[in-house]
Amino acid sequence: MKAILSNKARSILSMLGIIIGVAAVIVMMAIGQGSKESVRKELSTWGTNLLTIRPGADMRGGVRQDPSSMQTLKMADYQSILSEAKFVTKVSPEVSASGQVINGANNTNTSCYGESPDYLSIKQWTIEEGTCFTEEDVKKSAKVCVVGKTVVDELFPGGQDPIGKTIRFKSIPFRIVGVLKSKGYNSWGMDQDNLIIAPYTTVMKRIAAQTFFSSIVCSAVTEELSDEAIEDLTAILRRNHKLKDDADDDFTIRSQQEMMETMSSTMDTITIILVVAAGFSLLVAGIGIMNIMLVSVTERTKEIGLRMSVGARGLDISNQFLIESILISLTGGVLGVLFGGLLTWGCNAIVGYPAVIPAWSVIVSFAVCVLIGVVFGYFPAQKAARMDPIEAIRYE
Amino acid sequence: MDKKVVIELQNVRRNFQVGSETVHALRGVSFKIYEGEFVTIMGTSGSGKSTLLNQLGCLDTPTSGEYLLDGTPVRSMRRSQRARLRNRKIGFVFQNYNLLAKTTAVENVELPLMYNKDYSTRQRREAAIAALQAVGLGDRLEHKSNQMSGGQMQRVAIARALVNNPAVILADEATGNLDTRTSYEVLVLFQKLHAEGRTIIFVTHNPEIAQYSSRNIVLRDGKIREDVYNQNILSAADALAALPAPQDD
Numbered sequence: 001m002k003a004i005l006s007n008k009a010r011s012i013l014s015m016l017g018i019i020i021g022v023a024a025v026i027v028m029m030a031i032g033q034g035s036k037e038s039v040r041k042e043l044s045t046w047g048t049n050l051l052t053i054r055p056g057a058d059m060r061g062g063v064r065q066d067p068s069s070m071q072t073l074k075m076a077d078y079q080s081i082l083s084e085a086k087f088v089t090k091v092s093p094e095v096s097a098s099g100q101v102i103n104g105a106n107n108t109n110t111s112c113y114g115e116s117p118d119y120l121s122i123k124q125w126t127i128e129e130g131t132c133f134t135e136e137d138v139k140k141s142a143k144v145c146v147v148g149k150t151v152v153d154e155l156f157p158g159g160q161d162p163i164g165k166t167i168r169f170k171s172i173p174f175r176i177v178g179v180l181k182s183k184g185y186n187s188w189g190m191d192q193d194n195l196i197i198a199p200y201t202t203v204m205k206r207i208a209a210q211t212f213f214s215s216i217v218c219s220a221v222t223e224e225l226s227d228e229a230i231e232d233l234t235a236i237l238r239r240n241h242k243l244k245d246d247a248d249d250d251f252t253i254r255s256q257q258e259m260m261e262t263m264s265s266t267m268d269t270i271t272i273i274l275v276v277a278a279g280f281s282l283l284v285a286g287i288g289i290m291n292i293m294l295v296s297v298t299e300r301t302k303e304i305g306l307r308m309s310v311g312a313r314g315l316d317i318s319n320q321f322l323i324e325s326i327l328i329s330l331t332g333g334v335l336g337v338l339f340g341g342l343l344t345w346g347c348n349a350i351v352g353y354p355a356v357i358p359a360w361s362v363i364v365s366f367a368v369c370v371l372i373g374v375v376f377g378y379f380p381a382q383k384a385a386r387m388d389p390i391e392a393i394r395y396e
Numbered sequence: 397m398d399k400k401v402v403i404e405l406q407n408v409r410r411n412f413q414v415g416s417e418t419v420h421a422l423r424g425v426s427f428k429i430y431e432g433e434f435v436t437i438m439g440t441s442g443s444g445k446s447t448l449l450n451q452l453g454c455l456d457t458p459t460s461g462e463y464l465l466d467g468t469p470v471r472s473m474r475r476s477q478r479a480r481l482r483n484r485k486i487g488f489v490f491q492n493y494n495l496l497a498k499t500t501a502v503e504n505v506e507l508p509l510m511y512n513k514d515y516s517t518r519q520r521r522e523a524a525i526a527a528l529q530a531v532g533l534g535d536r537l538e539h540k541s542n543q544m545s546g547g548q549m550q551r552v553a554i555a556r557a558l559v560n561n562p563a564v565i566l567a568d569e570a571t572g573n574l575d576t577r578t579s580y581e582v583l584v585l586f587q588k589l590h591a592e593g594r595t596i597i598f599v600t601h602n603p604e605i606a607q608y609s610s611r612n613i614v615l616r617d618g619k620i621r622e623d624v625y626n627q628n629i630l631s632a633a634d635a636l637a638a639l640p641a642p643q644d645d
């Protein structure tokens with residue numbers, strides 16, 4: 001203890017590695033945790049009872065699929081779901097295309113989604129101005145659309161009222177009937193306001209020129225009934241697709257819950273990689289501590305000899321040095337956590353990134369510091385403990 | 397004499413390997429020391445006195461021969477057992493004090509008790525203060541070792557050897573750096589400890605000191621040359637009283 005204080009500069013220098021390493025780990029974990037939470041929050045704003053049906057078998061195995069299997073969701077499926085599905089309140093088929101949208105001299109690149117009018121309530125989006133298109137528009141494949149804020153800003157830079165104006169997407173004219181309330185960027189940095197929503201019939205016929213859907217989204221009655229809804233939908237679709245009992249599904253239904261889990265496990269993997277990278281700096285810091293402890297043991301050879309000559313056992317000596325190295329690394333850990341906390345706070349306040357320090361990461365940091373102290377203090381401590389008292393006391 | 401044998405050396409040899417040469421520091425030393433003896437060990441420089449004392453203090457082990465402390469062979473003990481003996485049974489005063497640098501007198505004296513779990517922090521401090529008072533340093537408790545004179549450091553070293561209340565006290569030139577008056581004061585202290593029944597082994601260059609002990613062993617070239625009992629032990633207290641009074645300056 002005294003030795004640490006009497007060699008302040010040296011102790012702090014050897015702590016520095018630990019401080020930086022721990023701070024890095026803390027910040028990485030905070031960023032990981034923060035992104036996970038913001039993704040979760042974002043997904044839940046889409047409605048926790050959202051179910052997404054995609055064509056093709058479950059892709060999570062990574063098996064390559066026949067392209068024709070991507071065309072399995074048809075109009076008939078949508079109709080069956082509408083009329084038969086028991087645990088589903090709202091349904092919207094989905095077709096999308098991306099391209100340029102033009103208004104006079106102004107243009108921008110955007111995505112056009114073909115949906116049913118239910119789509120907005122399934123996704124829990126709201127119209128800020130105007131209205132959504134209607135079932136009637138769907139039936140007539142009307143060339144009407146709802147647009148996002150970004151599209152409005154790009155195409156109407158003068159601030160004119162876009163409602164009633166006609167814009168062209170891939171040379172097809174669309175009359176704007178509503179503007180969506182702005183949602184800003186999502187956590188991957190994607191602009192959620194850069195889109196056009198039009199009746200799916202219009203997009204299918206006039207833009208995508210296809211007879212299948214890229215997906216069907218629906219709302220389960222409640223989040224708890226998601227599993228039942230999935231079972232029911234599976235039965236309907238299997239019957240429609242005339243699948244034999246032993247055949248695999250040619251579609252995949254995911255609940256929002258599963259989406260969240262997939263997302264957070266991806267996030268976890270990224271976090272782990274970052275933390276491991278930061279952890280390596282702790283390894284280097286540990287070697288620094290070992291070095292400083294070896295110097296300290298050599299410098300204090302005479303003291304060690306003296307302590308032994310008045311009755312200190314090897315164990316007492318090795319404990320003394322182990323405690324010292326643990327103290328150095330743990331102090332470094334405490335400072336590192338504080339420093340990491342500061343950086344995280346800076347991340348939030350200055351950069352605006354939502355980083356959150358999980359409580360367990362602080363505890364783990366302290367535990368790791370103690371471990372570093374023990375592991376890298378062990379060799380110097382043993383060196384001290386094995387000294388011969390007489391030789392040590394004569395050391396100059 | 398039916399007194400208990402505390403220390404018994406049986407043909408103890410100690411060789412040091414210096415490069416390709418072998419230095420024979422002890423060449424077969426045998427003697428018994430009984431409980432309550434005050435033995436002085438004399439001899440020329442390099443005759444092996446410190447080497448012998450290190451053996452007796454369980455700091456070093458013989459190259460050959462056997463050392464029995466209270467009848468137990470020390471050579472075959474484990475290191476930790478020897479450490480315990482040093483801590484509980486032996487008080488050792490080093491030839492060159494060996495105090496911890498930048499550490500106060502009290503802390504230096506407390507050191508042996510740090511390795512004795514029977515002492516609480518408070519008891520440790522009390523015992524250290526008592527030991528320092530016994531060597532006349534009651535007013536230098538918080539002085540660091542580098543703020544003291546050679547004689548004061550010597551006395552701190554003696555206090556440290558006394559603090560664990562050892563049965564055997566080993567002193568290597570404990571009066572080597574002291575003036576006549578302080579030397580006698582230290583001798584008075586050792587005679588007092590002797591009177592309390594402790595076994596004392598006192599290495600010295602000064603033949604006068606032998607007169608105050610009960611037995612004198614003379615070493616030469618690592619062998620015992622003389623081993624005589626003193627029938628007429630002088631009183632150090634009397635000698636001290638006979639000294640001219642210290643002059644004020």
Ligand SMILES: Nc1ncnc2c1ncn2[C@@H]1O[C@H](COP(=O)(O)OP(=O)(O)OP(=O)(O)O)[C@@H](O)[C@H]1O
Nearest residue numbers: 412413414419421440441442443444445446447448
């Ligand atoms: N660690 C060692 N390595 C090599 N030789 C040693 C060692 N310790 C002592 N010696 C040798 O052993 C001999 C006896 O040394 P020792 O220190 O016992 O003498 P001493 O009688 O205490 O002398 P002094 O009165 O000067 O203190 C010397 O010749 C010395 O060189």
Ligand SMILES: [Mg+2]
Nearest residue numbers: 445446491568
């Ligand atoms: Mg000597």
